Amino acid sequence: MTAVFSGRLVAAGAQTLTVLLLARLSTPQDFGLVIGVQSAVIALTWILGFGLGPYMSVVRAREPDSVVVHEIHRLNKFVSVGLMVLLTIALCLSQLWFDHAWWFFPLILALGFQRDAAVLNSIAVADGRTRLFSSNLALRRVMALAIFAATAFMTVPIAFSFCASIAISEAICNWRLRRGIEFSPVGRPRIHARSILRDxxxxxxxxxxxxxxxxxxxxxxxxxxxxxxxxxxxxxxxxxxxxxxxxxxxxxxxxxxxxxxxxxxxxxxxxxxxxxxxxxxxxxxxxxxxxxxxxxxxxxxxxxxxxxxxxxxxxxxxxxxxxxxxxxxxxxxxxxxxxxxxxxxxxxxxxxxxxxxxxxxxxxxxxxxxxxxxxxxxxxxxxxxxxxxxxxxxxxxxxx
Incomplete structure (x- = not known):
């Protein structure tokens, strides 16, 4: 509990500072736009994630060696890639009406990594690797803050800088999480994805x-x-x-x-x-x-x-x-x-x-x-x- 709480505390502090920096450098209108788009895209991503993250936590805790674990991981990767493609198409179409839609493209990449990490984090917590889970969470937020602070005063738009910092930190921490957990996906699943989605x-x-x-x-x-x-x-x-x-x-x-x-x-x-x-x-x-x-x-x-x-x-x-x-x-x-x-x-x-x-x-x-x-x-x-x-x-x- 201490490891999880301390990691989340550091992560929340870094995230708060990141949002404060965004608010200080933006007008209320631009701040509301960035937070609103981010909230909407995150919500859509989780809604179309089919609950695979929390379900993985339950399955891994009850039956660590079950083939269901591997099927959930495979299905989640497929869903993550599909969501990234759909959101990219939607962003390209929105560029026809909103000139600054390209600001949010890095956010799509970041959310793809987040969907993949949702299942990997569940494996880490179910296996008792709470230190890996909490340290990765803290590192991700701190890196995002550092990158955003370093790029916020450049000539690029603030919204793009904010989204890019999230994408870069997500990619690095996703790689670290994959290396840290003890999990090797099997090549051929023995159950149908429909059974996973039903449960x-x-x-x-x-x-x-x-x-x-x-x-x-x-x-x-x-x-x-x-x-x-x-x-x-x-x-x-x-x-x-x-x-x-x-x-x-x-x-x-x-x-x-x-x-x-x-x-x-x-x-x-x-x-x-x-x-x-x-x-x-x-x-x-x-x-x-x-x-x-x-x-x-x-x-x-x-x-x-x-x-x-x-x-x-x-x-x-x-x-x-x-x-x-x-x-x-x-x-x-x-x-x-x-x-x-x-x-x-x-x-x-x-x-x-x-x-x-x-x-x-x-x-x-x-x-x-x-x-x-x-x-x-x-x-x-x-x-x-x-x-x-x-x-x-x-x-x-x-x-x-």
């Missing part, structure tokens, strides 16, 4: 739900304009180091729960509640001084984001609990329940954001977004307490 569908749907929620910045830009999208991007960027606590716990909890096949629900709920309480204390403290922090870090042009940030922090407290419950329920073969709650909560959040933004403005949009997260948490707790675990998904041995 990964619940992890995929949960991923879809999580990525849909991250479209808030892009949706805010459509409903309220590019300035609003820039302001809506502030809360998640400020809170990212704090949210490392629940995401680190979830990263470790999924393979461990999958390998054990059981967990004490009462003990888990107590532990999750304590972790969430600690996160709430930190977020409330940051929220009190949000105006000073935002003005100092981003500048006075982002001062209007203070109220939105405080509202979002309430949702982040609920979201921290959701991360941990999702990981535990997926490890106990309750993936169908998790996926339904995830999709439903994200749709409610985006609908609430649209309605609030259209009729009331930024603060109302943030309130509508947070309400969807709260409803999802209530639904998950009810499902967690009311359903038995196990017996819902097929065992890995049936596939291998």
């Amino acid at each position: 990964s569908k619940h992890y995929w749907m949960d991923t879809v739900g999580g990525q849909l929620r991250m479209l808030d910045v892009a949706v805010a830009g459509v409903v309220m304009g590019p300035v609003a999208s820039g302001l809506m991007a502030v809360p998640s960027k400020i809170a990212s180091p704090i949210m490392l606590i629940p995401t680190s716990l979830a990263t470790l909890l999924l393979p461990r729960t999958s390998a054990r096949g059981s967990i004490s629900r009462s003990e888990f709920m107590i532990g999750a509640a304590l972790a969430t309480s600690a996160i709430a204390v930190i977020l409330v403290g940051v929220g009190v001084y949000a105006e000073m922090i935002i003005v100092f870090m981003l500048g006075e042009q982002f001062q209007e984001a203070v109220a939105v940030t405080r509202i979002y922090f309430v949702g982040f407290i609920c979201l921290s609990m959701i991360y941990m419950i999702n990981a535990a329920m997926q490890g106990l073969k309750l993936g169908p329940l998790v996926s339904r709650a995830s999709i439903g909560g994200s749709v409610l959040s985006l609908c609430g954001l649209c309605l609030g933004g259209f009729y009331g403005g930024l603060e109302s949009a943030a309130m509508g977004y947070v309400m969807g997260i709260g409803i999802q948490l209530i639904a998950l707790v009810a499902l967690w307490r009311g359903r038995p675990s196990g017996g819902i998904t097929r065992d890995v041995k049936e596939l291998g």
Whole structure:
């Protein structure tokens, strides 16, 4: 846990500095454009990733030598290449209407490497190689910061420099990750890809739900304009180091729960509640001084984001609990329940954001977004307490 948390802490710090540099060198409109495009492309990439990353974590933990592991890896490579080709075609077509679309081409390369690394990271964590996983994550963010800082003041556009720094760091760290894990893909798979996709569908749907929620910045830009999208991007960027606590716990909890096949629900709920309480204390403290922090870090042009940030922090407290419950329920073969709650909560959040933004403005949009997260948490707790675990998904041995 210490290795994962420390690696993510360094990574979040470097990522925060990178975003701050981008914000300082950009107008709110350009900042919102870059963050919105990045969020939309990341969401699309994960949505079309079919949940292979988290599914690999479960399979590798339960049956390390299963042929399913090799088939997931092969299928993920095929999906990664296909996504890169599709996004490249879409970018070329968008250049006909948007003169600066080429700024984001390096982002496509970066996301291709990210999709490949998603499966490799799952193998590392399931094998107990948490130091490799965390150090690679930290190195990737630090390299991106260093490259962006070195190129930000050149004659190239800031957006292109930002995307290029991400692509270069992703390529180097992907190579390092491949060399570090103990995994050699087999040449001929013995099972059909359709079986893999059928059994990964619940992890995929949960991923879809999580990525849909991250479209808030892009949706805010459509409903309220590019300035609003820039302001809506502030809360998640400020809170990212704090949210490392629940995401680190979830990263470790999924393979461990999958390998054990059981967990004490009462003990888990107590532990999750304590972790969430600690996160709430930190977020409330940051929220009190949000105006000073935002003005100092981003500048006075982002001062209007203070109220939105405080509202979002309430949702982040609920979201921290959701991360941990999702990981535990997926490890106990309750993936169908998790996926339904995830999709439903994200749709409610985006609908609430649209309605609030259209009729009331930024603060109302943030309130509508947070309400969807709260409803999802209530639904998950009810499902967690009311359903038995196990017996819902097929065992890995049936596939291998």
